[in-house]
Amino acid sequence: MKAVGVFRYGGPEVLEVVDLPVPEVGPGQVRIRVHAASVNPSDILLRTGFTDPMLAGRLTPPYRPGMDAAGVVDTIAPDAATDLHVGDRVMAIVIPVDPSGGAYAEYVVVDARQVVRAPAGTTHAEAATLPMNGLTARRALDVLGLAPGAWIAVTGAAGALGGYTVQLAKADGLTVVADAAPADEELVRSLGADKVVRRGPDVADRIRAIVPQGVEAVVDAAVMGPRTLGAIRPGGQLALARSIGEPGTVPLGDTGDVIVRNVFVPEYRHAHDKLDALRALAEEGRISLRVADAYPADRAADAHRRFEAGGVRGRLVLTF
Incomplete structure (x- = not known):
């Protein structure tokens, strides 16, 4: 072969x-x-x-x-x-x-x-x-365990992982604020984000302008690391799609009382029900x-x- x-x-x-x-x-x-x-x-x-x-x-x-x-x-x-x-x-x-x-x-x-x-x-x-990106998004949301209605921020929402995270978060009943470059704003809105903010180093401030109390969690698909921490409310969570130490990541530094969750998709390699649920959502047009x-x-x-x-x-x- x-x-x-x-x-x-x-x-x-x-x-x-x-x-x-x-x-x-x-x-x-x-x-x-x-x-x-x-x-x-x-x-x-x-x-x-x-x-x-x-x-x-x-x-x-x-x-x-x-x-x-x-x-x-x-x-x-x-x-x-x-x-x-x-x-x-x-x-x-x-x-x-x-x-x-x-x-x-x-x-x-x-x-x-x-x-x-x-x-x-x-x-x-x-x-x-x-499969891989969908299950990574699914694993991130499962690890966070947020209740319906909770505010979640997604970085890198125009990308494959970020886009699936936005759509799965909406399927879970969460309220989503996502970042996007100007050229991607309509795309990210079309994926279901409730609010879209301009991407960049001050993304946490832009998110806080939308959610003054801070979001309950961030899924960091764009690997922004410490720049996301200011968007998270006290006691909130940060889900990392790539572990600190991998190429392209930067140390988080002092995370305060933010709980950091590492998302490791091989833990879902045998999660047949999760993968099949993604298939069903794709057939329903709820994920793109x-x-x-x-x-x-x-x-x-x-x-x-x-x-x-x-x-x-x-x-x-x-x-x-």
């Missing part, structure tokens, strides 16, 4: 198209013929070596990025607990540091709990934008599947370059 992986760490140029054996299903597993895999920040972390401590000694190079797969069920293990059938269109969350490797491959084998039907009426590329552009797999390096250049709205997708 064709796959995209790295034998050495570095810039986009280290991504190589390779031929690998088609993986066999093991107990409780499903094999997917992958047609689309989205490009995410986690893929950059793998490509540049940040995840090496989790890969070295467990997997053999080439290490494959990719946490979202969409395609067609190819094989199902006899003992797999699933109602899927061969030929069904599906989407799956894939964990590159697991034995499966990442989603950048024509075939991937994962636990049946990681796979659900793709939303009806969607393309493979659209379905591939949902946004494909920024699609690239054939042999242009993975170009997709990574565009992703790292910033400003992508939705997700870039590799096709196999």
Whole structure:
């Protein structure tokens, strides 16, 4: 099978198209013929070596990025607990540091709990934008545990993770204030944000102008870190989509009485009910599947370059 992986760490140029054996299903597993895999920040972390401590000694190079797969069920293990059938269109969350490797491959084998039907009426590329980002947003909101009506702020609301967070927060009955650049304000409003403020270093002040007492929580999809703290009421919460210490993050410093929650999406790798609920919301039109552009797999390096250049709205997708 064709796959995209790295034998050495570095810039986009280290991504190589390779031929690998088609993986066999093991107990409780499903094999997917992958047609689309989205490009995410986690893929950059793998490509540049940040995840090496989790890969070295467990997997053999080439290490494959990719946490979202969409395609067609190819094989199902006899003992797999699933109602899927061969030929069904599906989407799956894939964990590159697991034995499966990442989603950048024509075939991937994962636990049946990681796979659900793709939303009806969607393309493979659209379905591939949902699992990892949708489950990250779902995990963030579940960790925060806010009551309906509570004020929540979302940074980076025009991006894939931020957009899903806005829409899921509204589905949960929360009141959302989100940031946006001028060009993205209408997009963020269309996602359901109750209030939109101008993005920038003084975003906390802008949020406080809307919610003087402070919001009950922030989901920091834009990795603004300490700049969000002033928006949060005493005893409120900050959900971090990327842990402090990862590339691009900055130390929070004194957080006062704000409770910091780290959001680790692999904890939801087997949350089949959560992923299937995302499918249902997509079918109902309550969450939007946004494909920024699609690239054939042999242009993975170009997709990574565009992703790292910033400003992508939705997700870039590799096709196999």
